[in-house]
Amino acid sequence: MRAKTSLSLIAATALTLSASVALAFQPSGKIDCLAPSDPGGGWDFTCRSVGRVLEQQDMVPASVQTTNMAGAGGGVAFAHTVSKRKNDEQLIVAASTATTTRLAQKQFPGMNADMVKWAAALGADYGIIAVGKDSPYSTLDELIAALKENPGSVSFAGGSALGGWDHLKVLQVAKAADIDNLRKIKYLSYNNGGEAITQVMGGHVAAFTGDVSESMGFIQSGDLKVLAVLSDERLPGELADLPTAKEQGINTVAPNWRGFYVPSGVSDDVYGWWVKTLDQVYETDAWKQIMTQNGLMPFHKSGQEFTDYVHQQVDDIHSLSQEIGLVK
Amino acid sequence: MDTLNYLMQGFGVALTPMNLLLALIGCFLGTLIGALPGLGPANGVAILIPLAFTLGLPPESALIMLTAVYSGAMYGGRISSILLNIPGDEPAMMTCLDGYPMAQQGKAAEALAISAVASFIGSLVACIGLILLAPALAKFALTFGPADYFALFVLAFATLGGITGKNPMKTLLAAALGLMMSTIGIDISTGNQRYTFDILELYEGIDFIIAIVGLFAISELLFFIERRISDGDETIKVNKLKIKWKEILAIIPTSLRGGVVGFVAGVLPGAGASLGSFLSYTIEKRMLGSKNRFGEGDPKGVAAPESGNNGAANGALVPMLTLGIPGSGTTAVLLAMLVSLNITPGPLMFQQHAEIVWGVIAALLVGNFLLLLLNIPMVGIFVKLLSVPPKYLMPIVTLVAIVGIYSISHSAFDLYFMIFFGVLGYILRKIEIPLVPVILGLLLGPEMEKNLRHAMMLSDGDWAVLWSSWLSIAIWAIAIIGLITPYIVGPMLRRRMRVKTADEVTED
Numbered sequence: 059m060r061a062k063t064s065l066s067l068i069a070a071t072a073l074t075l076s077a078s079v080a081l082a083f084q085p086s087g088k089i090d091c092l093a094p095s096d097p098g099g100g101w102d103f104t105c106r107s108v109g110r111v112l113e114q115q116d117m118v119p120a121s122v123q124t125t126n127m128a129g130a131g132g133g134v135a136f137a138h139t140v141s142k143r144k145n146d147e148q149l150i151v152a153a154s155t156a157t158t159t160r161l162a163q164k165q166f167p168g169m170n171a172d173m174v175k176w177a178a179a180l181g182a183d184y185g186i187i188a189v190g191k192d193s194p195y196s197t198l199d200e201l202i203a204a205l206k207e208n209p210g211s212v213s214f215a216g217g218s219a220l221g222g223w224d225h226l227k228v229l230q231v232a233k234a235a236d237i238d239n240l241r242k243i244k245y246l247s248y249n250n251g252g253e254a255i256t257q258v259m260g261g262h263v264a265a266f267t268g269d270v271s272e273s274m275g276f277i278q279s280g281d282l283k284v285l286a287v288l289s290d291e292r293l294p295g296e297l298a299d300l301p302t303a304k305e306q307g308i309n310t311v312a313p314n315w316r317g318f319y320v321p322s323g324v325s326d327d328v329y330g331w332w333v334k335t336l337d338q339v340y341e342t343d344a345w346k347q348i349m350t351q352n353g354l355m356p357f358h359k360s361g362q363e364f365t366d367y368v369h370q371q372v373d374d375i376h377s378l379s380q381e382i383g384l385v386k
Numbered sequence: 387m388d389t390l391n392y393l394m395q396g397f398g399v400a401l402t403p404m405n406l407l408l409a410l411i412g413c414f415l416g417t418l419i420g421a422l423p424g425l426g427p428a429n430g431v432a433i434l435i436p437l438a439f440t441l442g443l444p445p446e447s448a449l450i451m452l453t454a455v456y457s458g459a460m461y462g463g464r465i466s467s468i469l470l471n472i473p474g475d476e477p478a479m480m481t482c483l484d485g486y487p488m489a490q491q492g493k494a495a496e497a498l499a500i501s502a503v504a505s506f507i508g509s510l511v512a513c514i515g516l517i518l519l520a521p522a523l524a525k526f527a528l529t530f531g532p533a534d535y536f537a538l539f540v541l542a543f544a545t546l547g548g549i550t551g552k553n554p555m556k557t558l559l560a561a562a563l564g565l566m567m568s569t570i571g572i573d574i575s576t577g578n579q580r581y582t583f584d585i586l587e588l589y590e591g592i593d594f595i596i597a598i599v600g601l602f603a604i605s606e607l608l609f610f611i612e613r614r615i616s617d618g619d620e621t622i623k624v625n626k627l628k629i630k631w632k633e634i635l636a637i638i639p640t641s642l643r644g645g646v647v648g649f650v651a652g653v654l655p656g657a658g659a660s661l662g663s664f665l666s667y668t669i670e671k672r673m674l675g676s677k678n679r680f681g682e683g684d685p686k687g688v689a690a691p692e693s694g695n696n697g698a699a700n701g702a703l704v705p706m707l708t709l710g711i712p713g714s715g716t717t718a719v720l721l722a723m724l725v726s727l728n729i730t731p732g733p734l735m736f737q738q739h740a741e742i743v744w745g746v747i748a749a750l751l752v753g754n755f756l757l758l759l760l761n762i763p764m765v766g767i768f769v770k771l772l773s774v775p776p777k778y779l780m781p782i783v784t785l786v787a788i789v790g791i792y793s794i795s796h797s798a799f800d801l802y803f804m805i806f807f808g809v810l811g812y813i814l815r816k817i818e819i820p821l822v823p824v825i826l827g828l829l830l831g832p833e834m835e836k837n838l839r840h841a842m843m844l845s846d847g848d849w850a851v852l853w854s855s856w857l858s859i860a861i862w863a864i865a866i867i868g869l870i871t872p873y874i875v876g877p878m879l880r881r882r883m884r885v886k887t888a889d890e891v892t893e894d
Contacts, residue, residue, distance in 0.1 A: 130589030167584045221577035246840045247574040260528035384577050
């Protein structure tokens with residue numbers, strides 16, 4: 059009986075092997091997850107939480123080690139992957155919209171989105187446009203009307219640098235509302251979303267642009283009034299009260315996705331294995347729980363679909379950045 | 387009375403044997419991490435987060451352990467400042483100024499004991515502030531607009547002359563050097579790169595920790611090598627602790643003031659512990675007037691920055707707990723930790739997670755007492771370090787610093803950069819340009835620039851905005867007084883001192 063089972067197992071394995079040579083790759087030993095930020099940053103979180111799921115679900119043979127490599131907003135890690143780890147099959151690198159933004163604006167000198175393989179995005183944090191509770195604006199329309207009259211009349215505070223993702227959200231909304239002279243719109247850059255929120259709450263800056271998760275506490279306490287969520291549909295749960303920009307006639311969707319790329323030198327086998335494995339991570343309950351805990355919304359793209367999405371995003375951001383004179 | 391009630395509940399959480407043990411472990415590890423140059427509190431906490439996770443601790447226990455590490459690191463930072471003239475972290479920089487001279491005079495044990503007491507008092511003052519005023523202070527922090535922040539940073543630079551005042555031009559030069567270096571990296575107001583020459587590692591500016599370890603630790607090594615060649619071995623006398631109650635009582639007023647100044651600096655997001663210890667030192671120097679011997683090993687010069695930085699460390703928890711804004715690098719790491727424990731700090735934190743907030747506050751108080759108890763007996767052990775011949779000690783310290791820096795970024799570039807800073811520090815010290823203003827320029831420059839440009843952007847380029855609120859006017863007034871007084875009072879003092887030293891010289 060036992061002999062028979064093992065025999066049929068061997069036969070089955072042999073069959074699978076010959077049938078799908080493409081997925082023959084299996085990692086051995088430890089996996090390295092490169093977080094292009096300091097401990098505590100968003101990419102660090104992506105690596106550590108996905109690493110934990112991979113280990114817990116036995117999707118990898120050994121441990122997943124997170125290595126922090128901060129610098130140039132992910133540029134140091136990108137360069138490291140492109141040049142020194144080109145053929146490393148056991149390496150994944152955390153990425154997000156911040157990565158595509160910098161690629162689009164040529165902030166990683168001599169490097170572009172084709173130099174790595176984009177594996178998967180496993181969730182997103184959606185953008186919001188909000189004002190303080192005592193603000194004269196109570197709808198997105200009113201804010202846009204003011205901007206149309208004078209693009210310099212409303213100042214925005216956000217947690218990214220000028221031309222960064224938080225700034226781009228404002229520009230995307232303004233562009234969708236046919237406001238010309240995007241360069242006139244005032245954007246004030248802070249070290250993080252929280253700092254920007256206090257300036258809005260203190261009445262020093264008119265509006266806040268950021269992500270849902272970082273402003274959750276202030277939305278719940280009523281200190282921030284959300285004029286628009288930049289998502290396709292209304293968000294789940296208690297956030298369902300917040301209006302989307304779309305339903306107010308502004309067709310802007312701004313998901314800040316979190317995902318991974320792998321080195322370009324790996325074979326299709328290896329790339330396929332990573333895509334498949336990350337797809338599996340997305341389906342687990344453990345990951346779903348991590349997503350809810352951290353304010354991540356459903357957003358899943360992988361393989362070719364994700365690669366196309368990344369390239370599209372890079373092109374969009376590039377043209378928008380050109381419009382405000384950030385890149386030539 | 388609600389507050390007291392909550393606090394008692396908090397003690398209930400913090401004083402369980404398990405949490406008490408974790409706090410003790412945290413305090414010990416923190417002190418150790420703080421003492422190692424290159425590994426500041428932020429990295430210490432970051433390194434220990436995985437430990438908290440692997441132990442599978444409940445949120446309040448994890449947070450209690452990490453806040454203990456945080457306060458421990460603030461205590462520990464001073465050890466290498468005093469013994470080796472190498473700050474363990476940024477805020478401990480000011481402690482070098484008087485702590486190291488004290489050690490050179492054979493009073494290392496006293497300096498360590500005084501700094502432990504001052505840290506304790508500063509921390510206690512700030513803890514009380516945190517308990518009584520947290521929600522109100524969060525509102526106060528909101529009133530600071532870009533113009534007010536700018537005025538605050540100007541105030542910091544205006545009082546710079548107070549620290550190394552022998553040659554104001556050299557101080558100014560050093561600060562300018564620091565400010566210039568702070569412009570390296572992405573200009574957040576235009577998105578352009580400045581002075582980066584397509585070197586990716588420079589895109590986010592210069593990491594303070596690299597600059598500090600380079601300027602202080604590596605240059606100290608170079609000085610040591612030079613002294614070895616010319617003078618042979620030099621040893622600092624190791625002494626037994628023989629501090630009198632009178633000496634401790636003498637630093638209490640200084641420590642109380644330092645705690646308050648530090649706490650206020652800590653509450654403001656972005657200002658942080660370095661500003662706290664710096665302002666506390668310079669203000670204390672002003673307050674004491676002609677009575678001080680700051681810079682020559684004055685115990686009060688050790689007490690002021692130490693109470694200031696511990697006060698600021700606790701003050702920084704105010705914006706973190708009430709607004710979810712990290713006031714410093716370390717609180718940023720603690721914040722990330724909270725988020726991954728499914729707690730989003732923010733305006734509702736005190737209502738939604740009262741047990742955690744008050745547990746942490748109680749843990750801070752408990753940790754503070756533990757640290758004092760832990761540190762006084764440990765003085766003897768730390769001082770023993772000095773009896774290790776410098777020819778062994780210095781290479782070990784350098785090695786630890788290099789490993790520390792490398793473990794943060796895994797980048798060899800940072801190591802070259804650190805060595806570059808070491809050589810720069812050596813040259814600057816040779817031509818008697820003080821190092822502290824360089825670091826301050828580097829540390830405060832980006833914030834100062836950001837706030838100036840934000841103010842200008844909001845006002846469409848009208849400079850009058852910089853003194854348009856009562857808050858900014860008040861800060862400007864203090865800054866101007868701080869800038870002018872040394873030139874009026876200074877010469878008077880110096881004349882008097884010259885008479886006095888002339889007397890002493892003739893007596894000799």
